[in-house]
Amino acid sequence: MSTEESWVATKEEETSNAQLALDPSGYDSRTGIYHSLHQLGEDFQIPTRHDLDTAKYVLSQFPHPDHAESKVALVDLATNKQVTYAQLSRSIRALASGLYHALGVRKGDVVFVLSPNSILYPTICLAIFSIGAILSPANPINTESEISKQIRDSGAKLVISAPEEKHKLSKTGVPTLLTTRLSNDDSVSVEELVECCDPIDLPPVRITQSDTAAVLYSSGTTGTSKGVILTHANFIAIMMLLKWSAYASSSQHDTFLCFIPMFHIYGLAFFSLGLFCAGIKTVLMQKFDLQTMLDAVQAHQVNNIPAVPPVILGLVKYASKVKCDLSSLRRVGSGAAPLSKELSDGFREQFPWIELRQGYGLTESCGAATFFVSDEHAKAHPASCGRLVPTFTAKVVDIETGLPLPPCREGELWIKSPTIMKGYLGNEEATAATFDSDGWLKTGDLGYFDEDGFLHIVDRIKELIKHNGYQVAPAELESILLSHSEVLDAAVIPVEDEEAGQIPMAYVVRASNSELTEEQVIQFVARQVAPYKKVRKVSFISAIPKSAAGKILRKQLVSQSQQLVTSKL
Known part of the structure; x- marks a missing residue:
């Protein structure tokens, strides 16, 4: 079954x-x-029609044609270029036509996408879905070997790549379509297909909700990266939930800011699919930078930012030290990694007019599971x-x-x-x-x-760290460490110990000009936890390694700690 x-x-x-x-x-x-204690209501029932695909569903939710020509869907922060819902619809259909007729992409073919965020990204994803092909997005910072492995594993028949990532694809042998044409390259690009292909000439492909829509690769932070198979039914269900969430929290008229990577389920579900179903405008950043984000909020009067814990941490630690106007911002969401009570409280104290709502989900669940609809509840359960x-x-x-x-x-x-x-x-x-x-x-x-x-x-x-038979949660210790005024960031990992089995070790990023010592860190934590939870070792580091979604890459720190022990022997 x-x-x-x-x-x-x-x-x-x-x-x-x-x-x-x-x-x-x-x-x-x-x-x-x-x-669930929440109900969708009659207006938000998940469609049961079998012959329905993700793109067809998204396009059906676009604003009425009378409004689509003027209603902005996307804004490129770098260029201020705007894309209306009508333009986005034509681009999706034109690219779908080009992929099918010009490049021979067929139902079931895997299309590997290697690109940072761009206003073309939603067009690419929805065009792939609309011809029954299978989307497999990747992190553009991945190495050549990591990319080659994913291409082989997914069985990709075509790669769509940003020009700056093309050099990583030479050994794959898979045909490549660039998003934009290089000056010394005569091959066709996504932009040219969008401009020259007939958006009416759509291929007669029958796609059902049970067909595979995408293969997304988990981050592999706790094991080998695996290809997660998501169907059109999965995406249609998550889009309905995001639409319900937008209306339940009165966000349908907000301006959103996107810096979450679109290759990640969080960014894909929100910004390439879900928000379009509520007619929302999104301002798009290619990559995250705190000052650029603050400037974008002011310039575009952003109301809503789906974020990750490192961004929340950056706002708490740095925003008060730079000139910015965040008065338009009314809600910040957090997902993809745990957000501690201490960090939540610190954010609300510093930005009392901004609602902070945490959610939980997995790539395997299309990014959903739990969410705060009410700010009152979020404050009561930080x-x-x-x-x-x-x-x-x-x-x-x-x-x-x-x-x-x-x-x-x-x-x-x-x-x-x-x-x-x-x-x-x-x-x-x-x-x-x-x-x-x-x-x-x-x-x-x-x-x-x-x-x-x-x-x-x-x-x-x-x-979980197993210390003398007790279980110690790294996230609990990390939240305590982050409450220290001289700690900018922290991560806790297990270190093997002959007597206790494992002991907690902390990697700490000190504030500039801080002279915080290992003993001071150990005592700071010890005063707030049971004896078995105490941090036993501390190493100071310039930055905590994290995935694009903000998850701590503990495997890298464990490997680093093992090398440190080996070098001392």
Whole structure:
């Protein structure tokens, strides 16, 4: 039974009984299942029509033609070029026509996309979807070997690349289409296909919701990177949830700022797909820079910024020291990595007029799972990442016994929803290990729901430090370290110890001119935690390595610590 089929099969049974035994957290003590306390409503039902693809759905949500010619969809921050919804629609259809007729891309062909954020990125993604091809985006900072591996693994038939990344593709042997033409290159580009191809000449391709739409590669921060298979049904479901979220939080008329990488599920779902379904305007940054972001907020009167914890940290630590006007900003979201209570409190203290709302999701769940609809709830539960969004159910499973747990008991989070991936590409073993027999996705995250149904993520189970039989969560220690006035950033990793098994070691980025010592850091943490949680070693570093989504790359720090130990022997 597929993931989607198992979700449908169990959802009917769960829903029929759900309202009879739920406590205020949404927990059903008879089944051990947590249910969403939010309802989509009649205007936001997920389409059941089988012959519907992602692009067709997005285009159907565009503003009425009378408004589409004047309503701005995208603004390029670097050039101030604007793209209206009508122009975006024509570009998508023209590129789809060019990919099909000029380049021979067919249904099921994988198109590998290697590019930083650009106003062409949504056009490229939706054009690929509209002809039934499969999108596989990649991080442009990846090395040549990493890119070659992903191209081989995905079976890509065509690469669409930014000109500055072309040199990484010479050994792949896969045909390459540049986004813009190089001065010394006569080959056709995406821009030229958009300009010269007939947007009416669309290919007659039958695409269904169950067809594969994209293969996204997980960051691999805790293991080997795997190809996550997402279907058109997954994307359509997440777009409906994002549209619901926009209207539920009155964001449909906001101006959003995008610096989240569009190759990541967070950026792809939000900025290449979801926000278009609510008719929202997005100002697009190619890459993140704090001062550029602050300037963009003022220049374009930005109201809403989906962000990641390092950006929140940067605002708290640096924004007060630079000249900026953030009066237009009313909401900042945070996702992709945990946001500590200390950092949340620090942000709200410094920017009391800005709502800060954390969410939780995975590439495997199309970026969704929990979210705050109300700022009142976000303030009351600053350490939480919100409640389950509509269509989601969850379990918290005891790691030792495998039994479901009630509120306020920590265990592994399992989730189920129509947004959940089909599986891992070419990796049946990993897919089987990730799903249980009833289709529940095992997230690998340790957490719990409180009495009001708000999710609290403690840490990744594989990243927990085992000290003398106790479990120590790195994220807890990192939040304490970040509360120190002389600490700009921090990460905690396990270090092998002959007596204790593992001990917590901290990597710390000091503030400029700080003379903070190892002993001072150790004592600062020790005063706030149980003895077994104390940091035992500290190393000062210029920057904490992180993924594009803001996740700490602990593997790099563990490797660095091992090299440090070896060099001392």
